[in-house]
Amino acid sequence: MKYIDGFRNPAVAKAIRARLDHLAAGLPADRRLNVMEVCGSHTMAIARYGIRDILPANLELISGPGCPVCVTPTSYIDAAIALAEKGAIIVSFGDMIQVPGSASSLATCRSQGGAVEIGYSPLRAIELAEAHPDREIVFLAIGFETTMAPVLSIVEQAEQRGLKNVSLLSAFKRVPPALHALLADPEIRIDAFLCPAHVSAIIGSDAYRPFAEEYHLPCVVAGFEPVDILYGLQGILEQIRGGEARVVNQYARVVTAGGNACAQAMMARYLEPVDAAWRGLGVLPASGLGLRAEYARYDAERRHGVTVGLGRENPACACGDVLKGKLRPPQCPLFGKTCSPDHPVGPCMVSTEGTCSAYFKYMRPQ
Ligand code: SF4
Incomplete structure (x- = not known):
């Protein structure tokens, strides 16, 4: 990758845009490309920088299931509310609070007296567990591979400090099984993946090799700046024009081929594959990671008898x-x-x- 000076440099962005136009113009007239940006942070950056507005007409960016809050099903919110109503202190990252459950939200629960707290660090759950030994503390453990190791530090700290009143309501999800599910859906046409950046920092860019090798889809890992994204799309179009399908890591300043070995070791120590319910995608086999049996005492579902399944989504919401x-x-x-x-x-x-x-x-x- 040629070094680019300044990931928001307008001149560089214009040059890549011209290259995109050139590459897209060389495609057959009836060939319309669907490139899926998998990651929610990419979706937000693409919208913020107006990138869709400057793309060639035959190149479409479609958003994928890369927002962890969004793919968490309604029944999870319902379970968290049920735990708050039983007297637990719920600790969550901020976005989850406003998400509607089937009848209410955690924000409404809090306004009615439920103990629901926004935690800016997972270790807030440990502080609360120590401060309130007579209360159950439940951390809402949602997220993709990116957030798993930091959240698991709750279990690690609870073990070290002998805390018995803290648990995780776990809905950890893995990105690759969701991509396999999308590719199995005949109603969805995907020509390439703009692969997530944060997740790739943990799982490594080699994790996408099956999509290149089995499905013949170009996969490019890109960062979040405008030049990162445009250059990622250039890499995809160059592969398509050349009839290639490879994994290319254009975010090498953060992502390696093998990923973060420390985070992976932490995940392997505490977690094992479980079937997971995804909003929109249904229950996907082995697409989630749940606490191993030896850590069941930290699993809020097993500890408190609540269940997270698919649940019933609001039929008006698409x-x-x-x-x-x-x-x-x-x-x-x-x-x-x-x-x-x-x-x-x-x-x-x-x-x-x-x-x-x-x-x-x-x-x-x-
Ligand atoms: S109701 Fe429609 S606009 Fe609102 S979140 Fe659902 S899909 Fe989006």
Whole structure:
């Protein structure tokens, strides 16, 4: 990769844009490319920098299931609310608080007296467990590979300090099984993946080799700056023009081929594959990671007798199709009308990585 001086340099961005136009013009006239940006942070950056507006007409960016809050099913919110109503102190990252459950949200639960706290570090759960030995502390452990090791530090610290009143309501999910599920859906056409950056820092760029080798899809790992994203798309178009399908890591300043060995060791120590429920995708075999049996005392589901399944989603909300790239947010009849960040109907409008939130914030006609 040629060194690019300044990842927001307009001159560099214009040069890459011209290269994209040239590459796209060389494709057959009827060839329209669907490139899926898998990661919610990419979705937000693409919207913020107006990247869709400057792409060649035959190159479409479609958003994938890369927002962890958005893919967490309604039943998970319901289980967290049930635990708060039983008297547990719930600790969560901020986005989850506003997400509607089947009847309420954690924000509403808190306004009615439930102990729901936003934690800026997972270790807030440890502080609370020590400060309130007579209360159960439940940390809402959602996220992809990126967040697993930091959240598992709760279990590590609880073990070291002998704390018995803290547990995780776990809905950890792995990105590759979701990509396999999308590729198995005949209604979704994906020509290449712009692979996630944060997740790749943990799992490594080699994790995408099956998609290049088995599905013949170009896979490019890219960072979040405008030049990163445009250069990633250039790498994809060059592969398509050349009839190639490889994994290319264009985010080598952060991502390696093998990923983060320390984080992987932490995950392997505490977690094992489990079937996981995804909003929009259903229950995918071995697509999640749950606490191993020897750590069951830290598993809120087993400890407190709650269950997280698929649950029943609001039929008016099209988040499931948005997460699969089948629907763009403005195609949802509720977008910008009854659904907005102030009054979200679905999680994709709540999360700072949600596709509906990105479109509402940056791509809505004023
Ligand atoms: S606009 Fe609102 S209701 Fe429609 S898909 Fe997005 S979050 Fe769901």
